[in-house]
Amino acid sequence: MSRLDDYLSRQRQRVDAALAAVFPLDPEHPHRLVEAVRYSLLDGGKRLRPILALAACEAVGGDTEAVLPAACALEMIHAYSLIHDDLPAMDDDALRRGRPTTHIAFGEGLAILAGDALLTEAFALLAHYAARAPRPRRLLRAVAEIADAAGARGMIGGQAADLAAEGGPADLATVEFIHARKTGALLLACVRSGAHLGGADARALRGLTRYGECLGLAFQIADDVLDAEGMTAATGKVAGRDQARHKATFPAALGLPAAKARARELRDLALAALQRFPAAADPLRDIARFVVERAVGA
């Protein structure tokens, strides 16, 4: 097992245990709703977003225990966005991480509600934690950034632009606009909230922000490349769907070789942004390499 595999596996276990505790199977909850939430949330995902928050905190020498609630909230927001994006009125996907999507398994109405519940409970978790925190201001700044990244100028705005662009010509400016918001904003918020909560100073925050921006874009290009090359197993989704629906993707806008080159370039920029960081930033470095290299090779 590589150094990164070992790190990811340890952090994933922490996150999974914390997430399972957020939605216990409990007679007070209407049963099917909680089942749908747990089906979507506790599905063996990679937990990239919460792990980025934890790793960013470590990179600045912070205590990751203080980041765990925000890390869980970030994964819950991600999980809600997947449920809603998969709905028939959106991307109409039947398969996610190799399993039927939530609306296929539980029906559309309950899938919409499960997404709503994950989003709402993410903020409930943060509010309860902040209300108990001895000095809540640092956390509140992180919460505001997370909410902005998830909101109308961030993830939801990106998904709306994606819906609007479907079927049209995919020029590079449109693709970058969509992806910076649809996936980039939340990934950046993961890194920055981990940094905030770890007590990053202004200089460290600048480096981690640059890292997060490059990583977010690289991640999306890699995902587009995997889809275009038909790697259903690697993505857990039905491959080739983007092209079939004329989705705005980097390979469609740039061609596959240029898209791959751009992903490698962004990986290098992400690594350069961490140049002055100590060995505690190695997990972030490993993640940047992994995200790109699983799709485009070294």
Added chain:
Amino acid sequence: MSRLDDYLSRQRQRVDAALAAVFPLDPEHPHRLVEAVRYSLLDGGKRLRPILALAACEAVGGDTEAVLPAACALEMIHAYSLIHDDLPAMDDDALRRGRPTTHIAFGEGLAILAGDALLTEAFALLAHYAARAPRPRRLLRAVAEIADAAGARGMIGGQAADLAAEGGPADLATVEFIHARKTGALLLACVRSGAHLGGADARALRGLTRYGECLGLAFQIADDVLDAEGMTAATGKVAGRDQARHKATFPAALGLPAAKARARELRDLALAALQRFPAAADPLRDIARFVVERAVGA
């Protein structure tokens, strides 16, 4: 114009102005998404929920300026819930407040996203406000209560139970379970968050909690009665829909005369809960009378 009409009209104007400022028409936002949000949010609603928060704050002698952000967030959460409840996979309603519902006007995908945006931005608004507040703890307690009321044990849990009950027999216990969560929890959170932010002591909070519980249930019975009696104009929805879909309602569970009597009884209990409150609680008293009497008479 009655005393209550005058009060509601003044408070509605404050709330409407604050809400319009949350979603400006701005080139940074993807245009259609903001249009869909504004269509749903700025539609001449009664603003009962934010006004309850403001009135509860006044009832304990607090400064309502400090409640306005929470009041806006409460209305945004309400607006999101209406958009999602109206979707074809949920209640499948075509008309709301006398106009086409959001998915009819903007399509289903954008309606789902507009709801998501309203919910997310409600918490963004609260987080930004709390991050700037000199002593954020009181606000954080209110935010946690609002999130819980909107979440899986509150509003969303109620809607899930409502979906599950549709078509089955409507016994009173089921109807009360659904309505206490689906509409009651958020109405109670409006009253309690206004009270918290107004600086209510434990005794005042107890009285206002009792008021909010009774008002929430009375409001739902009144709404059910209006639907059963076919008052499309008063509700702005297509009347008789509940019965046609065998929805779990109070008139279906109790019969119409007993449902009306229960609404009047709850109004009286709400008024009794405010017995020790000064004249500053008159708007809350007037609201309890109005909510019941518009549906069942005095």
